[in-house]
Amino acid sequence: MPLHLIVVTAERTVLDRTDVQRVIVPTTEGQITLLPMHAPLMASLAIGELVAVTPTGSEAMAVHGGFVQIVRDTVTILADAAERVEDIDEERAEAARARAQRRLAGERITTEEGQVDLLRARLSMERALVRVKVRRRRRGTGAPAMTDRA
Amino acid sequence: MPGGGAVRAIRQRIKSVQNTAKVTKAMELVASSKMRRAQQRAFGARPYASQMRAVLAQLSGYAQGAEDAHPLLASRPVKHFAFIHITADRGLAGGLNANMNRAGATLALEHQPHVERVSVITVGRKGRDFFRRSGFPRLAEFTALGDYPGFEAVRPIARLVIDDFTSGAVDQVFIGYQQFVNTAVQRPTVRQLLPVSSPGGDEDAGATEFIFEPSPEGLLATLLPRYVEMQIFEALLEASASEQSARMVAMRAATDAANAMVQDLTLTYNKARQEMITGELLDIVGGKAALEQGS
Known part of the structure; x- marks a missing residue:
């Protein structure tokens, strides 16, 4: 019995597949792999790479926080944002990373507002890094998801 | 001429209502395409x-x-x-x-x-x-x-x-x-x-x-x-x-109303125009009769 994987964000359904053999999910407590017959679980999602392994290959996406739930072989991912690997614009992600880095390296921050800015920059840095990582990892590895769309 | 001014006024009114209809029609089309996207987003969520x-x-x-x-x-x-x-x-x-x-x-x-x-x-x-x-x-x-x-x-x-x-x-x-x-x-x-x-x-x-x-x-x-x-x-x-x-x-209702109004006005316009022509003809005929009597 394969898993049913649903990835939704507030704006749309990103992925809905019923032939998933296992899902590797980044949670705030660490990376976990969900297999069929998993005990019901609810966890909060970290910023990281989500991989769904199917009989024909695997599908990777960058997820940016949210929730994961598995009940009766249905995995539901409520993501704050999720991008499939083929939708990631590496140049943009790289640019965002550079921008965040500059901001982090910038002047000393004392105000509360500055602290928020700093936090934001750190988060956007983290997101950008994940995007770049997911994108790079999946390129030229012969993953069907990529060759199909190349 | 008494009829001429009224006829011209109706013609102007038709024009203006037609223009209004054009505007509301355009707004209807814009809204309908935005509506499709907005609905999709609502369903997507x-x-x-x-x-x-x-x-x-x-x-x-x-x-x-x-x-x-x-x-x-x-x-x-x-x-x-x-x-x-x-x-x-x-x-x-x-x-x-x-x-x-x-x-x-x-x-x-x-x-x-x-x-x-x-x-x-x-x-x-x-x-x-x-x-x-x-x-x-x-x-x-x-x-x-x-x-x-x-x-x-x-x-x-x-x-x-x-x-x-x-x-x-x-x-x-x-x-x-x-x-x-x-x-x-x-x-x-x-x-x-x-x-x-x-x-x-x-x-x-x-x-x-x-x-x-x-x-x-x-x-x-x-x-x-x-x-x-x-x-x-x-x-x-x-x-x-x-x-x-x-x-x-x-906007669709407004366009429909404007078009209905144009139709009404066109009828009134035609009637007024006909009356004006009839009036002019009568004047000519009457004038000619007077001339003939005079000669």
């Missing part, structure tokens, strides 16, 4: 909303009896009642904004006798202008969210109500918006936002033993603010789909 409700139902079923599991769940005596009032920025959408404003005013007046203070947070220019005149204190005004508000538009609104609620400045928060039923029907809808009343999904909540990572309380703490944001987002999407549909319908 539904899976997330329903999944999140399911998760929350299960989670709070787990933390049952513990209303104080999280501050956003705790209800307390209401001294300060606030509501988020969502309207469109622009008019020309039939009764849409007026109906919403009426619903908002009703809500405010209903609560007023029972609480010390009723205040409103307006989203959209039409509601803002309405409540500026009403005298109810306004906690904040949000306008120009655009035709397709993104999730990031929600954050400041959610932050405001969550902060005010947790700090105790506000004890209860409602949200009112035009629910999109179908293209012809939009319904002013009002519901409670804070304290979060968990969606009734008690069928299999508690029946399933969950593993929680980190803890149910930890998950609740991250889920609840999201849930509030999601509800506001949903309301914005519904309101935007409603606005475009209402405008499309209103």
Whole structure:
């Protein structure tokens, strides 16, 4: 019995597949792999790479926080944002990373507002890094998801 | 000539009504394409909303009896009642904004006798202008969210109500918006936002033993603010789909009315023109007869 994987964000359904053999999910407590017959679980999602392994290959996406739930072989991912690997614009992600880095390296921050800015920059840095990582990892590895769309 | 001026006036009126019809037709087309996109967005958000409700139902079923599991769940005596009032920025959408404003005013007046203070947070220019005149204190005004508000538009609104609620400045928060039923029907809808009343999904909540990572309380703490944001987002999407549909319908009605008017005016115009020609002919004939008699 394969898993049913649903990835939704507030704006749309990103992925809905019923032939998933296992899902590797980044949670705030660490990376976990969900297999069929998993005990019901609810966890909060970290910023990281989500991989769904199917009989024909695997599908990777960058997820940016949210929730994961598995009940009766249905995995539901409520993501704050999720991008499939083929939708990631590496140049943009790289640019965002550079921008965040500059901001982090910038002047000393004392105000509360500055602290928020700093936090934001750190988060956007983290997101950008994940995007770049997911994108790079999946390129030229012969993953069907990529060759199909190349 | 007495008839000529009237005829010219009718002709001008036809022209002007035709121009109006052209404008309303264009607005109808614009609204209908925006409506399609707005509806798609509203439907696109539904899976997330329903999944999140399911998760929350299960989670709070787990933390049952513990209303104080999280501050956003705790209800307390209401001294300060606030509501988020969502309207469109622009008019020309039939009764849409007026109906919403009426619903908002009703809500405010209903609560007023029972609480010390009723205040409103307006989203959209039409509601803002309405409540500026009403005298109810306004906690904040949000306008120009655009035709397709993104999730990031929600954050400041959610932050405001969550902060005010947790700090105790506000004890209860409602949200009112035009629910999109179908293209012809939009319904002013009002519901409670804070304290979060968990969606009734008690069928299999508690029946399933969950593993929680980190803890149910930890998950609740991250889920609840999201849930509030999601509800506001949903309301914005519904309101935007409603606005475009209402405008499309209103503009179609206006175009139809203008065309009917053009038809009426054309009839009147033809009649007046004929009368004028008849009058002229009579004048000529009469003049000629007079000449002949004179010779």
